[in-house]
Amino acid sequence: MHSPKAKNTGRRDGSPVLGGSFEFVSLTKPVNRSSPRHLLQRQGSDPTTARLRASESPLRRRGSGSSTGSASGQGPPEEDGIRLNPSLIGISLSSLLAIDLWLSKRLSVCACEDSSWGSVRPLMKLIEVSGHGIPWLAGAAYSLYKSDTAAGQEVMLNLLVGLLLDLILVGIVKAVVRRRRPAHNQMDMFATFSVDRYSFPSGHATRAAMCGRFLLAHLVLAAPLRVLVLLWVGLVGLSRVLLGRHNVTDVLFGFWMGYCQYNLVEILWFSPQTLQGLLGHLA
Ligand SMILES: CC(C)=CCC/C(C)=C/COP(=O)(O)O
Known part of the structure; x- marks a missing residue:
């Protein structure tokens, strides 16, 4: 040496x-x-x-x-x-991670019933369900089936594509990064995939950001409803940390990733013609 x-x-x-x-x-x-x-x-x-x-x-x-x-x-x-x-980058990253872990632990006030904000946990879990993949997939599929206009079908089909894309991309990143969920998390989430034992990025945050952008661009027009959509996106992200499911960086990266995923949906956008071709193949 x-x-x-x-x-x-x-x-x-x-x-x-x-x-x-x-x-x-x-x-x-x-x-x-x-x-x-x-x-x-x-x-x-x-x-x-x-x-x-x-x-x-x-x-x-x-x-x-x-x-x-x-x-x-x-x-x-x-x-x-x-x-x-x-290196300076190494030190900066380690410091950021240390702050992330410390802040996430401090904010995990609903991590269990005995936590300082344990009584709010049921409400946070309700917000969690509102950003879960199953209600969104089921809702988009049902709306696609029920929609009687070409425009409605087009929007719902593309929402469905976006949701599936989100599940795939988040699964890939989780499997590659393999960041463990915080130690204080109770693994009592409903309907998860095996990659969901990893926390980076937050799938709820990516979905909320992507769907939020989608709703604002294609469905919700009235100003109060637009504010409500933004509020919901923020609450879904916040609830991930308060419940102790994620570290702050998982959620922040998730928001960014979901935001970018929406751009991808726009690029891939399925037109009514493609949709008719697809439906023709299925029928
Ligand atoms: C079973 C289906 C269709 C989706 C799983 C959704 C889920 C549980 C994602 C994990 O989210 P977080 O990474 O935010 O904990």
């Missing part, structure tokens, strides 16, 4: 004193043997760097000296220069 054994020229707490000012070091370039000693010492004494070195480098986990000469004190292997320096 390369650990520069520079003499302690810093303060007692280990932080370096570089002539009264700090110097900036590249976060991506490997540490060069010709680097000044005080820079090497600074990297070795940084606690974040030290933790990352201990936990993330397979070379160190194996505890072996490498052929590139780190054990023999001939300088660090090239790749170590990168691993020693946590």
Whole structure:
């Protein structure tokens, strides 16, 4: 392991004193043997760097000296220069995730009956059902069947396509990302697929965002109803976190994904001609 054994020229707490000012070091370039000693010492004494070195480098986990000469004190292997320096993006992501987990835990006030807002849990579960896939699929299929105008049929068919697309895309992302649901979640949701044990993204949030946009674009015209639709979308997202089903980032990403899914529905839009062709094939 390369650990520069520079003499302690810093303060007692280990932080370096570089002539009264700090110097900036590249976060991506490997540490060069010709680097000044005080820079090497600074990297070795940084606690974040030290933790990352201990936990993330397979070379160190194996505890072996490498052929590139780190054990023999001939300088660090090239790749170590990168691993020693946590990137700004990495630190930002870890911080965002830590805030996400902390905030989501604080907001999960309806996670169970004993929670601080446990009495509101039934209402939150009602909002959950309103954004579930089954009522939406059943409602769209029934409206398609009952609709006696071509325009109505066209809209309902495309809503149905959007809902199916949403289930597929969310299932794929959940299966790829595999983020576990928060530990405080009670897995008592009705009618779930196996991928729904994962939480990223929230399927309710994607559906609410996509259907919300769909309703605003094709069905709801009166202003009070439009406000109600937006309110419902927001409530569905909020209820996911309050119920402890999701972290905040699952819902935010879900909203964004649902918003984009609607664009996809618009691109794929099935025309009355396509619809007639389809129905002709079915009949
Ligand atoms: C069974 C059908 C048709 C849909 C499942 C809907 C469902 C339970 C999605 C999970 O949503 P969250 O990811 O928001 O928990």
